[in-house]
Structure formats: C-alpha cells, structure tokens
Amino acid sequence: MSSYIPVIGLEVHAELLTKSKVFCTCSAEFGGSQNSRCCPVCSGMPGTLPVINQTAVEYAVRAGFAMGSDINKFSVFDRKNYFYPDLPKAYQISQLNLPLCINGSVPIEYEEDGVKKTKNIRINRIHLEEDAGKLVHDDLNGVSLADYNRCGVPLIEIVTEPDMSSAAEAKAFVEKVALLLQYAGVCDCRMEQGSIRADVNVSIMKPTDTEYGTRAEMKNLNSIKAIGRAIDFEIYRQGKLLDMGKKVVQETRRFDDNRGETKAMRSKENAHDYRYFPEPDILQVNFTDEQLDAIKASLPEMPDARTERYISSFGLSENDARILVGSKILSDFFDDSVKAYDNPRSVCNFINGELMRRINLGEIALEALPFDAQQFAKLVQMADTEKVSKNDAKDIFREMSEKGGDPEEIARAKGLLITNDTGKALAVIDEVLAANEKAVAQYKSGDAKVFGFIMGQCTKALKGVCTPKAIKEELEKKLASL
Numbered sequence: 001m002s003s004y005i006p007v008i009g010l011e012v013h014a015e016l017l018t019k020s021k022v023f024c025t026c027s028a029e030f031g032g033s034q035n036s037r038c039c040p041v042c043s044g045m046p047g048t049l050p051v052i053n054q055t056a057v058e059y060a061v062r063a064g065f066a067m068g069s070d071i072n073k074f075s076v077f078d079r080k081n082y083f084y085p086d087l088p089k090a091y092q093i094s095q096l097n098l099p100l101c102i103n104g105s106v107p108i109e110y111e112e113d114g115v116k117k118t119k120n121i122r123i124n125r126i127h128l129e130e131d132a133g134k135l136v137h138d139d140l141n142g143v144s145l146a147d148y149n150r151c152g153v154p155l156i157e158i159v160t161e162p163d164m165s166s167a168a169e170a171k172a173f174v175e176k177v178a179l180l181l182q183y184a185g186v187c188d189c190r191m192e193q194g195s196i197r198a199d200v201n202v203s204i205m206k207p208t209d210t211e212y213g214t215r216a217e218m219k220n221l222n223s224i225k226a227i228g229r230a231i232d233f234e235i236y237r238q239g240k241l242l243d244m245g246k247k248v249v250q251e252t253r254r255f256d257d258n259r260g261e262t263k264a265m266r267s268k269e270n271a272h273d274y275r276y277f278p279e280p281d282i283l284q285v286n287f288t289d290e291q292l293d294a295i296k297a298s299l300p301e302m303p304d305a306r307t308e309r310y311i312s313s314f315g316l317s318e319n320d321a322r323i324l325v326g327s328k329i330l331s332d333f334f335d336d337s338v339k340a341y342d343n344p345r346s347v348c349n350f351i352n353g354e355l356m357r358r359i360n361l362g363e364i365a366l367e368a369l370p371f372d373a374q375q376f377a378k379l380v381q382m383a384d385t386e387k388v389s390k391n392d393a394k395d396i397f398r399e400m401s402e403k404g405g406d407p408e409e410i411a412r413a414k415g416l417l418i419t420n421d422t423g424k425a426l427a428v429i430d431e432v433l434a435a436n437e438k439a440v441a442q443y444k445s446g447d448a449k450v451f452g453f454i455m456g457q458c459t460k461a462l463k464g465v466c467t468p469k470a471i472k473e474e475l476e477k478k479l480a481s482l
C-alpha cells in the first residue's frame with residue numbers, strides 16, 4: 001500500500017451531570033424503567049415550552065474553560081431538523097453559529113511505536129444540545145420500541161480541528177477529554193453507559209496533496225478500543241480504494257464491533273441538510289465578565305497543573321504523577337494525605353503499591369474507601385518512623401481496607417506497635433544469649449558469621465517490641481561487654 005497521511009477529526013459527545021434534563025425538570029439520572037423519566041416537554045408534545053437549565057449552561061462553560069476555550073458571552077440555540085423515532089420533536093435543540101465555547105486546545109500525551117509523544121489538539125467549538133432517546137429493537141416480535149428517558153439529557157459536543165493522524169492520538173484525545181471533564185465535575189465519563197461517545201471523521205491524503213481527501217464519518221463509537229479499531233480499519237479501507245484507483249465516497253459508516261469493520265450507512269449530510277433555524281422558544285444566553293470569571297475560578301486545579309506540581313514540588317517521577325492524576329478522586333486523596341503527612345514520595349509509594357493493589361483486586365473501591373486520608377497518612381508515617389514494621393503495615397492496611405479504623409488502634413490491638421523499650425529488649429537479649437551459649441562462645445572466639453544467627457533469635461523474640469536497628473545496637477553492645 002502507498003503511504004498516506006491520515007487526517008482525523010473527532011466530535012465527542014458528553015452527557016452533563018445535571019440533576020434534571022436540559023429543557024424540563026425530568027430527572028437526568030441514568031437508568032429507570034422505560035419512559036418513567038419523561039414529560040410532555042421532553043417527549044415533544046405540541047404546545048409545550050422548553051426552559052433552559054442554567055446549570056447545564058454553566059457546566060458547558062466549565063468544560064470550555066477546562067479545554068482552554070474562549071467563551072462566547074452571547075450565545076443562541078438553533079433547531080436542527082431531522083426525523084428519527086428516538087427524537088419525538090423531529091428536531092434537536094442545538095447550537096450552530098453562536099455556540100457557547102470556541103477555539104480551545106487540549107494537550108495529549110501518548111505512546112506510538114514505543115516512543116512517548118505529545119501534541120496539541122485544537123478545539124473548534126463546544127456547544128450545548130439535548131440527547132435523543134433510545135430505540136429498543138425486539139426482533140422476536142418484529143417491533144422497535146422507543147425509550148425517552150435519555151431524551152433531553154444535556155449533552156455537550158466537543159468538535160476538534162482535523163489535527164490527529166493516528167488511532168493512538170485519537171484514543172489519547174478522548175481519554176484526556178474524559179479526564180478534563182471529570183476534573184471539571186461536569187460528566188461521569190462512563191463510556192459503558194454512553195455518557196461519552198465519539199463520532200470519528202477520517203480521510204487520508206498523499207504527502208504531496210495540498211487538499212484533504214474525502215472523509216467518512218463513523219458515528220456513536222462508545223469505547224476507546226472501538227474508536228481505535230474503527231480508525232485503523234478506515235485508514236486501511238480508504239488506502240486500498242485509492243491504491244486501486246477508486247474514490248472514497250463522503251458517507252456515514254457504521255462500525256461493526258464484532259467484525260472490526262465499517263459499513264456504509266448513508267451518504268454524509270451537510271449542515272444545510274438539517275435546515276437549521278434559530279430556536280424561537282429559548283432565550284439567548286448572555287454572560288457578564290463577572291459571571292464567567294466566577295465559573296472559571298470555581299474550577300479545581302486541572303490534571304496537567306497537578307502533574308507538573310507533583311513532579312517539580314514533590315519530586316515524583318512523571319509516571320507516578322500521571323497514575324495519581326489519572327483519577328481526580330485518587331489525586332485528591334493523595335493531596336489530603338500529604339497534608340496530613342508531609343512525605344509525598346512515601347505516600348505516593350504506598351498509594352501506587354498497596355492501595356492500588358487492593359483496588360485492582362476489587363477489595364476496595366476508590367469511591368468508597370473505608371478509611372480517610374488522615375488515617376491512611378498516619379499508617380504511612382507509622383511505617384516510615386518504624387512504629388510498625390513495613391510488613392506489619394501491610395497487615396494493618398488489609399484490616400483498614402476490610403473494616404476501616406485507626407491504624408494505631410489496630411496496631412495496638414494486634415500487638416504490632418514497636419515501642420523500642422530498651423529495658424525489655426536487654427532482658428530478652430540476656431535470655432536469648434543464655435539459651436545459646438555455644439553460639440555466643442563461637443562468636444567470642446572470632447566467628448563473626450554466627451552473629452546473624454543470634455540476631456535472628458533476638459529479632460524473633462522481640463518482634464513488635466523493637467526495630468531491627470535498635471535490636472542490633474543493643475545486641476552488639478551486649479556482646480562487646482561479655
């Protein structure tokens with residue numbers, strides 16, 4: 001196959017985490033029995049009037065700030081007309097010419113052919129619209145049923161410039177967008193529930209071409225893996241067509257996850273096919289500078305800034321920093337722990353080791369940890385200051401994971417607290433030496449190797465009383481005095 005340059009643009013749809021829908025007061029929560037979360041407004045009854053959800057508008061703006069966008073202080077809604085049974089009004093309220101956000105940029109980090117790379121993906125726009133319902137096809141009875149629970153759930157569409165040129169870049173972009181939305185607190189980013197999905201536009205061009213090739217669009221890809229596979233297949237399919245002297249047709253294609261192939265669905269529509277016109281029932285959105293500043297100021301520290309802080313202020317490796325920042329809950333937990341015990345590296349090691357291990361085993365969930373950051377930090381500190389041995393710290397952590405509780409109390413109850421009681425240590429060492437006269441005599445006659453044996457006996461007898469370091473010191477002193 002000749003070498004072509006793939007040109008990829010994405011439209012990422014993300015459902016916003018508002019309590020109610022975007023134009024009515026129905027619950028926007030996922031689930032519920034069919035058609036239990038709809039009303040005359042979201043089921044498109046004639047004569048009903050939509051009222052915009054202010055929180056949805058603010059969330060869209062938060063997403064815009066999270067992606068470095070400019071916010072249009074003046075923004076309007078439009079009707080996008082098309083008929084499909086999952087959209088009972090036969091039009092979708094969306095935004096065409098004056099969307100809420102324009103001109104953003106999302107930096108991505110990804111690995112390709114074993115090399116770490118970075119790139120900036122430009123955002124053309126982010127607009128607010130409503131989601132459609134869901135069709136349930138009952139092949140057995142030959143009917144299709146419509147469930148309008150998702151109809152009217154607020155959705156933002158994040159449209160990129162065609163800045164990506166591989167599946168790896170597109171996957172990294174969607175992952176980064178999901179992370180940014182998670183930090184902005186506007187989307188739960190559960191791809192399996194459809195709260196994030198992407199339309200992917202792919203075309204290819206020869207290195208000598210001055211214009212983009214004809215693109216094909218694949219709609220509603222709902223996993224990172226499917227996005228990557230669909231893009232790889234499409235690059236391959238279009239390359240083969242051009243190699244054979246054929247043309248790529250502008251069309252919408254369906255990605256078949258089982259076969260890993262895309263299939264023609266319909267010829268690709270253009271904006272004018274939708275007969276957009278201004279939505280007469282929704283007021284225009286006007287923001288003051290103060291309102292926008294307040295929304296911007298309410299955003300938490302974002303992932304890239306956190307990664308940078310963890311590396312430069314805390315001395316963490318980039319890899320460790322990215323693992324922590326990869327989840328806002330985890331990163332917040334880490335920050336709270338470091339506030340309680342100012343040893344970021346040690347806290348990070350315990351999180352990325354023991355904590356992640358128990359999470360990966362499915363024993364605990366990050367969203368519902370049975371202990372708080374202060375208790376966790378206390379345990380890490382106890383292990384660092386040898387109040388408990390490193391091994392016992394793992395046992396204590398296991399109990400905290402099962403039942404919660406204070407690490408010091410658990411350690412005391414289990415007899416694992418190391419008190420470094422010198423008086424008790426000396427008495428026990430005396431007993432051990434008396435019981436091992438032969439070894440002691442060997443040591444005194446110059447056989448240094450036997451020290452390890454004697455030390456081992458003392459450590460065993462003094463477990464939980466003294467640290468190995470303290471035992472060694474006392475033992476050496478004692479042996480020297482004999």
Ligand SMILES: [Zn+2]
Nearest residue numbers: 024026039042
């Ligand atoms: Zn409703």
